[in-house]
Amino acid sequence: MKLRWIGQGALLVLGLIAPYFVYPVFLMKALCFALFACAFNLLLGYTGLLSFGHAAFFGTAGYVTGYAVKVMGLSPGLGILAGTLAAVLLGFIFGNLVIRRQGIYFAMITLALAQLMYFVFLESSFTGGEDGIQGIPRGRLLWVINLENDLKLYYVVFAIFIFGFLLIRRTVHSPFGQVLKAIRENESRALSLGYDVNKYKTLAFILSAGLAGLAGSTKAIVFTFVTLTDADWHTSGDVVLMTLLGGMGTVFGPIVGAFSIVTLQNRLADKVGSFVTVIMGAMFILCVLLFRRGIVGELGALYHRVIGDRQF
Amino acid sequence: MKEIFGIPTAALFGQLVLGLVNGCFYAILSLGLSIIFGMLNIINFAHGAMYMMGAVFTWIALTQFSIGYWWSLLLVPLVIGIIGVLIERTLLRPLYKLDNLYGLLLTFGLALVIEGLFRYCYGVSGLPYSIPESFQGALNLGFMFLPKYRAWVVVASLMVCISTWLVIERTPLGAFLRAGTENSRLVQAFGINVPAMITITYGVGVGLAGLAGVLAAPATQISPLMGSNLIIVVFAVVVIGGMSSILGSIVTGLGLGLIEGMTKVFYSQASDTVVFFIMAVVLLVRPAGLFGKER
Numbered sequence: 001m002k003l004r005w006i007g008q009g010a011l012l013v014l015g016l017i018a019p020y021f022v023y024p025v026f027l028m029k030a031l032c033f034a035l036f037a038c039a040f041n042l043l044l045g046y047t048g049l050l051s052f053g054h055a056a057f058f059g060t061a062g063y064v065t066g067y068a069v070k071v072m073g074l075s076p077g078l079g080i081l082a083g084t085l086a087a088v089l090l091g092f093i094f095g096n097l098v099i100r101r102q103g104i105y106f107a108m109i110t111l112a113l114a115q116l117m118y119f120v121f122l123e124s125s126f127t128g129g130e131d132g133i134q135g136i137p138r139g140r141l142l143w144v145i146n147l148e149n150d151l152k153l154y155y156v157v158f159a160i161f162i163f164g165f166l167l168i169r170r171t172v173h174s175p176f177g178q179v180l181k182a183i184r185e186n187e188s189r190a191l192s193l194g195y196d197v198n199k200y201k202t203l204a205f206i207l208s209a210g211l212a213g214l215a216g217s218t219k220a221i222v223f224t225f226v227t228l229t230d231a232d233w234h235t236s237g238d239v240v241l242m243t244l245l246g247g248m249g250t251v252f253g254p255i256v257g258a259f260s261i262v263t264l265q266n267r268l269a270d271k272v273g274s275f276v277t278v279i280m281g282a283m284f285i286l287c288v289l290l291f292r293r294g295i296v297g298e299l300g301a302l303y304h305r306v307i308g309d310r311q312f
Numbered sequence: 313m314k315e316i317f318g319i320p321t322a323a324l325f326g327q328l329v330l331g332l333v334n335g336c337f338y339a340i341l342s343l344g345l346s347i348i349f350g351m352l353n354i355i356n357f358a359h360g361a362m363y364m365m366g367a368v369f370t371w372i373a374l375t376q377f378s379i380g381y382w383w384s385l386l387l388v389p390l391v392i393g394i395i396g397v398l399i400e401r402t403l404l405r406p407l408y409k410l411d412n413l414y415g416l417l418l419t420f421g422l423a424l425v426i427e428g429l430f431r432y433c434y435g436v437s438g439l440p441y442s443i444p445e446s447f448q449g450a451l452n453l454g455f456m457f458l459p460k461y462r463a464w465v466v467v468a469s470l471m472v473c474i475s476t477w478l479v480i481e482r483t484p485l486g487a488f489l490r491a492g493t494e495n496s497r498l499v500q501a502f503g504i505n506v507p508a509m510i511t512i513t514y515g516v517g518v519g520l521a522g523l524a525g526v527l528a529a530p531a532t533q534i535s536p537l538m539g540s541n542l543i544i545v546v547f548a549v550v551v552i553g554g555m556s557s558i559l560g561s562i563v564t565g566l567g568l569g570l571i572e573g574m575t576k577v578f579y580s581q582a583s584d585t586v587v588f589f590i591m592a593v594v595l596l597v598r599p600a601g602l603f604g605k606e607r
Binding site: 050052097098100101103104105107108109111112113115116119120122123233237240244273274275276277278279280281282283284285287288289292 | 349406407410422426431540550551596599600
């Protein structure tokens with residue numbers, strides 16, 4: 001328990017001083033994906049549901065935010081709110097559909113529904129098709145904070161991330177979260193204990209979708225554009241890999257995974273080009289075969305082996 | 313020129329045949345997915361990549377080794393099958409005792425590796441492959457011109473599907489397979505080499521995907537990206553049909569191909585999404601799938 005508090009304190013300090021050492025836009029991108037991965041982890045790590053279509057929420061929220069801010073002239077704060085609500089709504093619809101099938105079908109259905117959204121965005125006029133929505137003004141938050149300034153925007157993004165992170169943590173440690181874990185461990189048992197399993201799963205799905213949307217909306221403001229890439233199945237795959245690599249079902253795992261993958265993509269993209277896909281795929285295979293607990297999970301297990309035994 | 317609902321019949325039937333050709337690929341791929349899932353309890357995400365490899369290998373065989381279409385039709389599925397056997401032995405075998413999500417994740421990684429490698433080597437632009445000489449031209453059926461190659465793809469695919477169905481339903485080997493799908497430990501206790509059967513099943517399953525790739529080579533654009541777009545549609549097909557019935561997968565695949573073709577004629581904007589919409593409706597009306605059994 002103590003270790004967790006030290007970890008969170010260190011992370012907070014690190015987050016506050018980081019933009020003075022590292023390029024803020026890179027940090028903001030990593031934070032957006034970290035929030036995205038944390039939201040995804042709520043579903044995979046704590047409820048045991050593998051969604052292969054989370055890019056749909058990420059992308060939908062981004063498009064709605066982009067459209068609201070650029071075309072309708074809303075302030076960025078309202079834009080992010082609108083995008084997040086759109087993702088919640090989509091999560092509600094998808095959640096009620098996908099809950100009808102179990103196990104491995106869950107992954108296939110989410111993937112197919114996300115592909116449906118991808119084609120809708122490709123064909124629709126408001127999304128700008130292949131070009132996406134470009135030149136979204138960052139504007140001012142609450143009329144005061146000028147988001148054109150990278151440093152100020154960074155602290156806003158950091159605050160959004162902390163909000164999302166704490167919300168997920170709170171959820172996981174609440175009675176609701178305990179039921180989710182019970183469903184992950186043994187669904188029929190949870191059902192026999194009188195819990196409406198489908199209701200819990202749908203709620204977790206909506207919450208996860210909404211937070212993924214929050215991440216997507218924020219990313220749209222940070223980068224001032226939204227493209228089809230945000231709704232592509234590769235993005236869904238990226239977030240799965242981030243969570244798997246960092247450690248699913250751990251609090252910090254998705255953050256570690258997101259920062260690792262975003263760093264890797266930034267470093268490698270100009271050196272090896274499309275070969276990045278091969279490296280990502282190989283990492284998937286290695287994670288599944290060699291360390292399924294992920295970086296944080298393995299470190300935690302190591303800690304318990306070394307320190308945990310010494311106490312007795 | 314005759315018309316139906318204001319659409320020239322030739323255009324309508326042309327699109328229907330094209331839809332049927334696509335439906336054949338859906339049928340072969342979902343058939344392979346179902347067989348593999350039945351025996352391995354794994355959803356093979358790399359199935360689309362295997363289909364793509366089938367098409368690209370056909371192109372390589374012709375351009376590098378001047379091996380023609382007919383030999384490719386025989387050799388390429390064999391090569392893909394052998395690759396599948398190697399993958400099953402090395403990568404998939406350690407996963408059987410785990411949750412079947414890991415199988416999906418691993419084969420997803422595998423699909424990324426294969427697609428990435430081919431994209432790295434051959435780019436994303438289409439590779440040309442001409443229709444074999446004996447199938448050039450079209451048949452005049454009176455109401456439409458039927459391109460001979462498309463007719464061949466439909467006939468060949470149906471032959472493949474029906475013979476696979478016959479092998480599974482009517483031969484001793486198929487009986488072992490069905491029994492293994494039902495309860496593999498009991499079958500093993502009867503002295504049947506289940507691990508070998510699993511290996512063969514995966515090899516044959518991906519070999520079928522490779523065969524579909526060879527058939528697709530002259531009919532579509534050969535590109536390293538052709539598999540990943542298809543596999544997601546095939547997932548929807550599998551959800552619609554349910555994976556417990558072999559015949560069900562074949563019928564669903566063909567039917568959805570036809571519906572997609574029809575959509576292209578009457579409302580082309582929706583042609584990419586219609587299968588996913590149907591999936592959503594089926595989930596609402598009959599969650600287990602059209603041919604699936606509630607468990």
